[in-house]
Amino acid sequence: MPLLTIYRLLTIGLTPFAGGALAWRARQGKEDPVRLKERVGVASAERPEGRLVWLHGASIGESLALLPLIDRFIQRGVEVLVTTGTVASAKVVKARLPAGATHQYVPLDAPRFVERFLCHWRPDIVLFAESELWPNMIRAVHARRMPLILVNATISRRSAERWRRLPGGPGRLLGKIDLCLAQNAESAARYLGLGAPRVRVCGNLKFDVPPPPAGPTRLAAFTGAIGARAVWAAVSTHEGEEKIAIEAHLALERDIPGLLTIIAPRRPERGGEIAALARAAGLLATQRTLDGEPQRRTQIYVADTVGELGLLLRTAGVVFMGKSLTAAGGHSPIEPAKLGCAVLHGPHVENFADIYAELATARAAARVIDAETLARALQYLLADPSRMRKMGRAGADVVARLGGASQSIMAAIEPYLAQSALEQR
Known part of the structure; x- marks a missing residue:
């Protein structure tokens, strides 16, 4: 057959059971x-x-x-x-x-x-x-x-x-x-x-999509809470990548006092698990769903909400894209590139290989392989904001050209x- x-x-045959399964x-x-x-x-x-x-x-x-x-x-x-x-x-x-x-x-x-x-x-x-x-x-x-x-x-x-x-x-x-x-x-x-x-x-239609929005009032409150601190974001992370981001933070905080690491997991319901992981490493972690805006002493900020990526990308000048270190395939870097973020990623980006290749050629993205190389790349960019902005502008030019x-x-x-x-x- x-x-x-x-x-x-x-x-x-399964249709009669659909109602119970949906409930x-x-x-x-x-x-x-x-x-x-x-x-x-x-x-x-x-x-x-x-x-x-x-x-x-x-x-x-x-x-x-x-x-x-x-x-x-x-x-x-x-x-x-x-x-x-x-x-x-x-x-x-x-x-x-x-x-x-x-x-x-x-x-x-x-x-x-x-x-x-x-x-x-x-x-x-x-x-x-x-x-x-x-x-x-x-x-x-x-x-x-x-x-x-x-x-x-x-x-x-x-x-x-x-x-x-x-x-x-x-x-x-x-x-x-x-x-x-x-x-x-x-x-x-x-x-x-x-x-x-x-x-x-x-x-690829995704090059034509406007960048994710962020309301001006909410954006002002978020950036005001962060202040002048150095900040980076790990977005669309999968299990195992949050631990790497936390280890990178630990390696960086000695040289970058007041550093804020934002972690936005692909599955927001994992927010509590990620915050607990950071606290086990001796860091002060807060969650957006429970604590609101980042606090003055927050070190790891877990953005466990849906629909606020535009807010995060407008705040962080450098972004690590998840599903590229501990999981295969990668996630699209188009949205952070559109908003002028420097992009970091792991080796497993085969689902978006052509886009990452274009960004790499333009020196708008860089590959890392573990917590040590992630920390090293972040140190290189956060220590020189003009270098980070130049990398971000190169990415914005790439996605504009490919529309x-x-x-x-x-x-x-x-x-x-x-x-x-x-x-x-």
């Missing part, structure tokens, strides 16, 4: 208890009149990358539905959506829920971000003859190899995608090799927009 058929039968996840803080019905395809908003484009991004990064396209659709008078899959992404994206865009949680990938969702929203065009390949959703969209476009598409070599090993291969699924608009030539070649029929390189993907993507999907306009007459 084909794997996709097995998957479909399995999701149908359990809500108790764990992994679902929004007020909006659980959206996860089974029940809309909490009316469908707007006229043409509607549905854009989906699973998590924070993928969904924020869609903002430039959302703006362009709205400017053209097209209604926009945006779906995300996590509580954190919903909070961040809703705060940044322009007027005229509607947010919903994406339904679970079960045929009944997907059909319910599509019957209500009836999108004219469907855009999925990066590597969102949900079989039942793709099948249902294709059956309704809705154009399905994968935008900002990316796939790593490892993921492509896993897909290729699946029984029957991924060709039956990817063949239902009308157009695949890849970030780079490597991802384009992998999608073609997996069976996507039409692939084009359009660049333009949103314009290329809109040009690529223009025939689908034109066809939907004709069908509305």
Whole structure:
């Protein structure tokens, strides 16, 4: 029996248990208890009149990358539905959506829920971000003859190899995608090799996304609390990297009195664990969720909130990007580079290798391998703010030069927009 058929039968069989599973996840803080019905395809908003484009991004990064396209659709008078899959992404994206865009949680990938969702929203065009390949959703969209476009598409070599090993291969699924608009030539070649029929390189949408915002009142309070102290930030950290950041702080504080280290973990719920780790090292640690602004004597400040990255990046001139020392893949350095931060990272940045290579060529990013080299790089930059600012400006120039993907993507999907306009007459 084909794997996709097995998957479909399995999701149908598990459908009666979805309500209980969602309720359990809500108790764990992994679902929004007020909006659980959206996860089974029940809309909490009316469908707007006229043409509607549905854009989906699973998590924070993928969904924020869609903002430039959302703006362009709205400017053209097209209604926009945006779906995300996590509580954190919903909070961040809703705060940044322009007027005229509607947010919903994406339904679970079960045929009944997907059909319910599509019957209500009836999108004219469907855009999925990066590597969102949900079989039942793709099948249902294709059956309704809705154009399905994968935008900002990316796939790593490892993921492509896993897909290729699946029984029957991924060709039956990817063949239902009308157009695949890849970030780079490597991802384009992998999608073609997996069976996507039409692939084009359009660049990375994340270069076109405005930097994360920070309200002026909140920013003034935050910078006022820090004062003239030297400060750096380790952001989107994963387990093990916080210990390295703390060790780097210990090595630096002898030479940089009053140093403030900000740690913003990828999973904010780990805030208490990280603060305890710092206290065990003999440091005064405070958490944003419990203690508010940094205190005068705070040494390790755990930024365990969602949606405040713009605040942190406007405060720290040098940033270490997580998931690059103790975990593989890395996180995108585009946001700190946009705000003029010097970027440090570990060796494991294969998911964003091309971006880090561009930054390294421009001397806007530097690689570290452990607490000792991290401390050494921080010492080099914090001791000379002009050097740090020069490195930050070089990064801002790089990301500005690499923009333009949103314009290329809109040009690529223009025939689908034109066809939907004709069908509305």
